[in-house]
Amino acid sequence: MPKIIFFAGEIHPIYFGNAxxxxxIVWFDKVVNGDKAGVLFRCDDPDGNCEQDGWGGHWRGENATSETVICPLSYSTRWPLEAMCGHGYTIANSLTNCYFASDLLHRVYHVPKIGEETVEHFAGEYNECLELSKTHPEGAVSNSHSLQYFALEAYAFDIGVPGEGxxxxxxxxSSAVVASQTVTPTATRSELVAVTSEAAKECHTHADSTEHCS
Structure with missing residues (x-):
């Protein structure tokens, strides 16, 4: 843990600019130490969304704001953190949800008690997150994918392939697992754009009933 904290000082500007x-730190602390009473991951698919092609999980939204459903697809496609940097995975060219841990991090931020309806999708693909950190660091600090990329790089450098990542x-x-989503960076939450793709998708719903696929 101390090494991750030390290295975080070096990678922080990559994903969050001069913010x-x-x-x-607060968003990561919320996951570890925040009040999670009532927050629930479930796999019984009460809304029937897992039957839809490509759905790895979804936040239940108005049906149950503290609950997130994990679909069977997640169990057959996600890797454990022990496989970090294996299987041809690279942080810059692979999806953020290849690992179960990073996917769950993303999903828990949809829960209002954790993400406070502030952590959102402002940029998705790796290069877009880097651009967001330069142009709108105030948005990058609460961008769901930026937080995931930061966590993945810190873990990869410290534990996956120590000192290298x-x-x-x-x-x-260059890769079959390159991120398929494309979004336009923006600093204002009211101007978020929809994520679209013609490739295979994994989807979930947001509080306003819009669908996000990755």
């Missing part, structure tokens, strides 16, 4: 370290240069068309 204070305070807000990202597995970021690798971003190459948009």
């Amino acid at each position: 204070s370290t305070r807000e990202p 597995c970021v690798v240069k971003f190459e948009p068309t």
Whole structure:
């Protein structure tokens, strides 16, 4: 843990620009130490959404704001953290939800008690998150994918491949697991754009009933 904290000082500017370290630290602390009473991951698919093709899980929204459903697809496609930097995975060119832990991090931020309806999707693909950190660091600190990429890089550097990690240069068309979503960076939550893709999708719903796929 001490090494991760030390290295976080070096990678913080990559994903959050010149923004204070305070807000990202708070979002991670909320996951670890925040009040999670009533927050529930469930796998019984009460809303029937897991029957839809490509759905790895979804936040239940108005049906139950503290509950997130994990669909069977997640259990057959996600990797454990023990496989960090394996299977040809690179942080810059792979989806953020390849690992179960990073996918759950993303999903728990949808729960209002944790994400406070503040952690949202402002940028998705790796290069877009880097651009967001430069142009709108105030938005990057509460961008769901930026928080995931930060956590993945810190873990990869400290534990996956100590002292090296597995970021690798971003190459948009070099990998079958390259992120399929494209969003326009923005600093205002009211101007979030929809994520679209013609590739295979994994989807979930937001509080306003919009669908997000990755």
